[in-house]
Amino acid sequence: MSSEEIATVKRELLVRHLEAWAPAALHRARRVVYAHGYADAGGGASFQAAVRVLTDQADFVRGRELSMVATGAALPAVDAPFPVHTVPGDTDAMLAVALKASGAQRVPLLGFLDGAAAGAAPAPSTVAALTAGKPAEVLLVLPPGSSADPYRAGWPLFTQVELAVDDKPGELLVFATTTGKSLEGFKEALWAVDEFAGVRYRDPGDPDRHLIDISLTPHPxxxxxxxxxxxxxxxxxxxxxxxxxxxxxxxxxxxxxxxxxxxxxxxxxxxxxxxxxxxxxxxxxxx
Structure with a gap:
């Protein structure tokens, strides 16, 4: 599997979703929180991309409070026009504590946890901690062969897609949310990303395990x-x-x-x- 191309697809999907989520959340509430677990995974590329996207939303922040919570073993330096609370340490051990300390309860909250890049799936309790947001949503990536079922608790809307290049199991991308509008937005972003070097989607519910080209009009x-x-x-x-x-x-x-x-x-x-x-x-x- 081409890990570099898979990483690029994940990063573009995160960027697209953040670009839609941030202005909508800032319009809805005076405070919003973005949480990035395993911020040092993959050299911190996704973390830095998220910082750039939120920096570009600076015009929306006037009169609003946007903050980021980041956990990881070795966090890169951050230069941003909004508060970035970096919490060194294991994401499973630190994320829930960091969310509580940052006041992420009952405010718009989006989390990104790339367990595949970190080499280990997060604990279900870590993902469940993100349901404290109102509304809440999470982009979660699990290593190949993982099951998403342990992560469903607390999420009324839940979908998953496999990122693959061949017949072998691919990384499992999960999106969970408390609002239908966010789920619709995620699905639009999912099919709008650029196609990279043979990376395709597989529907976990398809018994034939058919690989689907990334396209605005996907094969039905x-x-x-x-x-x-x-x-x-x-x-x-x-x-x-x-x-x-x-x-x-x-x-x-x-x-x-x-x-x-x-x-x-x-x-x-x-x-x-x-x-x-x-x-x-x-x-x-x-x-």
């Missing part, structure tokens, strides 16, 4: 299979329920589900009730 094959399997389990579902399923349980966006359902209806693979008219959210789709 895995989503088609997952929607058909979902309908076989449930018997039927509304278009709204299928859109929600795609958004929360697959790597795809809600809009991708609408396109797939249209194709399935046209092919006669599924039926719809009522049989005619616009394919609105309350239309029932049956296998």
């Amino acid at each position: 094959g895995p989503l088609r299979r997952e929607i058909v399997a979902f309908l076989e389990r449930t018997g039927s579902a509304t278009v709204t329920e299928l859109r929600t399923f795609a958004l929360t349980e697959t790597v795809y966006r809600a809009a991708d589900a609408t396109r797939v359902v249209h194709a399935l209806v046209d092919a006669g693979t599924v039926s719809r009730t009522p049989a005619h008219g616009r394919l609105g959210g309350d239309v029932v789709i049956s296998r």
Whole structure:
């Protein structure tokens, strides 16, 4: 696996998400906190990229308070126009304490934890500590072969995607949030990143483990299979329920589900009730 290209994809996704998150959070609240665990991992490249993005948001900070909490064994020097609280030490041992000390409770809070770059998955309690934010969200990267299930507690919205270049298990990128709008924004950023040297996505829920090229219009094959399997389990579902399923349980966006359902209806693979008219959210789709 090309670790350098994988690292570039992760960093670009972090940058894109921060660029959307910071101004929205600063508009919503007077105080916001960004937490970066394992800040020294990968030579600190992602940490420095995050500092640059937040520095560019300086115009939004007037009358607001933006701060960063960073943990890691050997933290790089930081020059930023906002408070950066660097806490040397193990992220599992220090992050929850640092969040509490910085007053990150009940304020917009975004965390980034690249356990894959650090060589070890964080403790579930470390990720759960980020749910103290309101709203809260986390970008979490797990080493190849890891399971995301232990990290679901406390997160009402949770999605995951595998970063891969071949048939071997890839790093697992997890996004969890307390708001649906943030999940939609993450999915848009996920498919908008540039493609790097064969890095592709794999949907953990796809039994065929199909590799998907990074594209604004991703190949619908895995989503088609997952929607058909979902309908076989449930018997039927509304278009709204299928859109929600795609958004929360697959790597795809809600809009991708609408396109797939249209194709399935046209092919006669599924039926719809009522049989005619616009394919609105309350239309029932049956296998």
